[in-house]
Amino acid sequence: MTSSLASVLSALLAQAPTTEELQEQINLDSLVLLEVFYFFTVVIMWLIHVGFMAYEAGVARRKNIMSTAMKNILTIAVVTPSFYYFGWYIYGCFEHGGPAEGHAGPAEFPGFCGLTAPWSEGMAGNLESSLTGHLSLVFFLAFLLFSWTTASIMSGALIERVRLSAYLILAVVLGSGVWIMDAAWGWSAGGWLTTNYGFHDSIASLVVHGVAGAFTLGVLLNLGPRIGKYDIQGRARAFRPHNTHLTLMGLMLIFTGFYGFYAACLFIQSTVFPGWLNIYLSPTTLGTIAMVITFGFAGGFTGGWIASKGDPFWTLSGGLAGVISVSAGADVYHPSLAYLLAASGGLLVVWVGGYIEKKLRVDDAVGAVAVHGFCGFYGVFLVGIFAGGFPTGVNNVPSSFGGQLMGMLAFFPLAFLPGYIVSWVLKKANLLRVPPEVELEGLDMAEFQQDFFPEFERVPETVVLPDGQEVEAGPILLEGYAQVNGDRAGEPAGRR
Amino acid sequence: MIDSFPYESWDEVTTTFWTFGPENSTGTYVLTVLGIALMVLALVYWVWLENKKLNAQAELLRGAGALLPPASPTAPGPGFKEPPLAGPSTDPGP
Numbered sequence: 004m005t006s007s008l009a010s011v012l013s014a015l016l017a018q019a020p021t022t023e024e025l026q027e028q029i030n031l032d033s034l035v036l037l038e039v040f041y042f043f044t045v046v047i048m049w050l051i052h053v054g055f056m057a058y059e060a061g062v063a064r065r066k067n068i069m070s071t072a073m074k075n076i077l078t079i080a081v082v083t084p085s086f087y088y089f090g091w092y093i094y095g096c097f098e099h100g101g102p103a104e105g106h107a108g109p110a111e112f113p114g115f116c117g118l119t120a121p122w123s124e125g126m127a128g129n130l131e132s133s134l135t136g137h138l139s140l141v142f143f144l145a146f147l148l149f150s151w152t153t154a155s156i157m158s159g160a161l162i163e164r165v166r167l168s169a170y171l172i173l174a175v176v177l178g179s180g181v182w183i184m185d186a187a188w189g190w191s192a193g194g195w196l197t198t199n200y201g202f203h204d205s206i207a208s209l210v211v212h213g214v215a216g217a218f219t220l221g222v223l224l225n226l227g228p229r230i231g232k233y234d235i236q237g238r239a240r241a242f243r244p245h246n247t248h249l250t251l252m253g254l255m256l257i258f259t260g261f262y263g264f265y266a267a268c269l270f271i272q273s274t275v276f277p278g279w280l281n282i283y284l285s286p287t288t289l290g291t292i293a294m295v296i297t298f299g300f301a302g303g304f305t306g307g308w309i310a311s312k313g314d315p316f317w318t319l320s321g322g323l324a325g326v327i328s329v330s331a332g333a334d335v336y337h338p339s340l341a342y343l344l345a346a347s348g349g350l351l352v353v354w355v356g357g358y359i360e361k362k363l364r365v366d367d368a369v370g371a372v373a374v375h376g377f378c379g380f381y382g383v384f385l386v387g388i389f390a391g392g393f394p395t396g397v398n399n400v401p402s403s404f405g406g407q408l409m410g411m412l413a414f415f416p417l418a419f420l421p422g423y424i425v426s427w428v429l430k431k432a433n434l435l436r437v438p439p440e441v442e443l444e445g446l447d448m449a450e451f452q453q454d455f456f457p458e459f460e461r462v463p464e465t466v467v468l469p470d471g472q473e474v475e476a477g478p479i480l481l482e483g484y485a486q487v488n489g490d491r492a493g494e495p496a497g498r499r
Numbered sequence: 500m501i502d503s504f505p506y507e508s509w510d511e512v513t514t515t516f517w518t519f520g521p522e523n524s525t526g527t528y529v530l531t532v533l534g535i536a537l538m539v540l541a542l543v544y545w546v547w548l549e550n551k552k553l554n555a556q557a558e559l560l561r562g563a564g565a566l567l568p569p570a571s572p573t574a575p576g577p578g579f580k581e582p583p584l585a586g587p588s589t590d591p592g593p
Contacts, residue, residue, distance in 0.1 A: 084538040088531070121534075122527040127520020130510045166553070168546040175542070434546060438557035440566055449556035450549070484566055 033274040034138060040271070041141035047263025048148040050256045052079070055155040058253025059162055062369055064464060065245040066445020067163045069455050074162070074170050078154045081171045082178040086150045088121050090179035091143055095119030097187040098194045145267040146183070149211055152264065154178035156215035157422075159369035161222065163242075164229050164442050167450065169435045173425060177218045181421050185210050185414050192284045192397050201400035202410040203390065205281045206268045206292060208331035208382025209410060214418040216376015220365070221422030225430045228366030230442055230483040231466060231476065238469035239361050240479070247315060254319040258300060261326060265292050265333065283396040287334035295333040299326035299345040306349020317356070320370055321349030324378045331382040332390045344385055348378050380415075383407050439487045443480050 020028070056075035063071040096102050096116040118125025118139055125139040154174035161170060189196035190210040196202035204210050233239055244250055269289060270280045281287050300322045307321015328348025329341045336344070356373035359365050365372065387404030395402050429435040436442075441449040448454065454461070464476040513519055517526040560566055 081538070081542065084534060088535050088538065121531045122523055124520070124522035127522075127527065129520060129522075130514055166549055168542070168549045171542060171545055434550065437553050440557040440560040441553050443566060444556070444560055449553050481566065 030274050033272055034133065037272050038138050038141050041138075041145050041267065044263040044267035045141065045144045045148055048145075048152070048260050048267065051148070051152055051260030051264065052155060054253045054256030054258075054260060055152075055158065056253065057249050057256060059159040059250075059369060061246040061248070061250030061253060062159065062244045063162050064242060064445070065456060065461075066447055066454075066464075068245065068447065070167060070446035070450045071162045073450070074158045074167060075155055077167065077171055078151055078158065078174050078178070081175050082150050082154050083147060085175045085179035086147050086183070087126070087143075090150060090183045091126070091146065092119045092121070093180065094146065094183045094187045094191070097184060098191055100188065100195055146186075148267070149186075149207070149264070150178040150183065153182040153211050153215045156212065156371055156375045157219040157222065160219045160367045160371040161226060162368045163446065164436050165226055166434060166437055169426075169429050172429065173218075173222060173422070176421055176425050177215060177418075181218055181418055182211060182214050185214050185417055188413065189410050190282055192282070196406070196410050196413065197283055197396045198398055198400065200406035200409045201395040201402045202406050203283070203386050203393065203395045203402040204331040204383050204410065205283070205285075205287070205334040206265055206296075206330035208327055208329075209379045209414055211379070212327045212330070212375040213379020213383065213411075214414055216372045216374075216379055217415050217418035218422035219367070220372050220376060221419045221424075222426040223365050223367060223372070224423060225426040226435060228364070229368070230439060230487055231480045232366045233364060234469065235486075237364055239364070240469060241467040242476075243465055243467065243473075244316075251315060251319055254323065258322065258326075261296060262293070265296050265330075268292070281334045285334070285395055291335075292333045294338045295329055295336050295341040296326055298338045298342040299329040299333075301325075302342040302345030302347075303328070303349035306346040306351075307353060308349075310350045310353035317353050317370075320356075320374050321352060324352035324374045325349045327375060327378040328382045328385065332386040335390050335393050340389060344389070348381060351381065352378055380411055383410055439484050443484055 052075060056072050059075065060068050060072045096119060117123060120126065124131070125136070126143065128140075129137055131137060154177050157173065157177055158170065186194075186207075188194045189202045189204060190207060191197065194202070229242070231240060232242070266289065268282055269287065269292065270276075270282070270284070271278065278286055279288050303322040303325015304318055305321075306325060308318040310321070311317035325345030325348045329336055329345050333341070352370070352373050355377045356367075356370040359367060359370075359373055367373070384407060386402060387407035391401070391403050393402045394400065400406075426435055437446060437449070464480070465473050466476040466479055467473050515521055517524065520527060
């Protein structure tokens with residue numbers, strides 16, 4: 004009996020895993036958890052793009068709905084390959100400003116840079132269970148979704164007069180070039196702004212939102228306002244959104260997707276790090292950033308509601324502005340601080356939006372320059388004041404107002420100039436804006452040869468005058484068309 | 500039971516199969532070049548096709564006289580209609 008028990012025990016012990024095997028299994032489980040985590044942040048972030056599409060299509064007049072929505076959909080078609088072939092490589096290899104030396108592949112340059120080339124092991128199917136193995140694919144996808152977001156921020160501002168193809172070219176430049184360059188500089192542990200100046204923008208106030216806003220401003224200056232937007236004295240008129248409910252639903256979807264965006268900005272691997280890290284590899288927690296985003300929305304809604312005196316569009320836009328205002332410091336802010344700062348962002352964005360529209364006379368159809376551009380820079384500015392001294396990155400360089408200012412000074416020209424220059428070139432090639440005849444009739448008829456509400460009567464379009472009176476838009480649009488056409492009325496449309 | 504599935508003995512075939520993505524291989528380089536070519540050509544085609552559609556529609560509208568300036572541009576009167584639809588152009592593209 005004793006001998007048989009001993010033999011059973013020895014057989015079981017022979018099959019039991021060793022400590023090394025268990026360690027290997029724990030490592031694998033930890034990596035699988037991380038892979039699954041990033042996968043689901045990507046899934047949740049898709050809602051941002053559903054939201055942008057609904058948001059912008061709701062703002063558009065009914066004659067421009069499908070052309071507006073198609074911009075958002077085709078963003079995915081062009082930014083995905085361009086980010087794969089060029090963008091990710093920029094993030095991996097341009098941390099010090101220019102390209103790293105010996106970057107042809109992992110063999111020549113071991114590490115992250117070598118894994119970002121599209122022909123490398125890190126960018127295709129592979130079975131390596133490591134941070135540089137198949138995990139790098141879901142990490143890439145999270146960044147790809149950030150890229151779509153960046154391009155979509157610009158999208159809404161340009162609606163109802165930009166050519167779809169011009170937008171797609173601009174989306175490639177912004178989504179796969181400009182923003183990821185600034186991310187390499189100031190949104191990575193090895194970026195020169197991080198290692199030299201302690202630049203701190205943990206959930207991308209500036210590197211995504213502010214940069215997209217500055218790029219958009221450069222484009223808008225060349226694109227010009229929609230026909231009829233300003234009267235002859237330069238006073239702003241307002242076009243009625245065709246469906247404000249759709250716009251508000253879109254914003255709520257964007258907000259939901261932002262939780263995925265926030266989560267994707269963190270990192271954890273339990274067998275290597277004892278806890279959550281931000282993008283700079285500084286400790287934080289998922290709970291911390293989840294509290295900040297939630298209180299950011301609360302504060303932003305409150306600020307937007309107060310400043311706009313209850314306007315639905317600006318109340319919800321205030322929520323977005325509030326979150327963007329606190330994103331840079333979301334890894335260290337107390338919830339009460341986030342609430343207060345977000346409320347200030349929600350307040351300011353209404354006034355900044357009005358200033359851009361009425362004083363600068365820039366026709367930003369959705370307020371993207373104010374919400375994303377202004378608040379993106381504002382968020383980084385706030386970190387310099389309220390989180391100055393916080394150690395950032397693997398070198399624990401203290402955050403400072405000077406370091407934050409350095410980031411702002413580096414990123415504004417990095418974003419604004421490409422937007423302005425590329426749109427200027429497109430304008431000179433007559434490829435930026437649709438012909439004025441098409442703009443008045445509506446882009447959907449020219450682009451898709453159909454009205455997308457065929458069962459509904461086409462009621463006269465209206466416009467809100469500077470004094471608040473709502474009138475039929477027809478005469479105003481035709482007057483604007485005559486002003487735009489001027490003495491070129493006899494030229495073929497293709498040459499205008 | 501850990502490692503009871505013969506995963507490691509099978510994965511060599513997967514890893515080295517040319518469509519799966521072995522690094523720095525001829526197949527990977529060729530696919531990269533073809534992918535970039537498709538991306539660029541698609542963008543060029545988007546620009547060309549849209550330009551063709553927009554110009555055709557603008558010509559149609561101008562030819563139909565649908566957007567003549569109003570007689571009294573600052574005084575919208577009762578019954579004034581917005582610019583009419585011209586309908587789809589005769590050249591919707593391929």
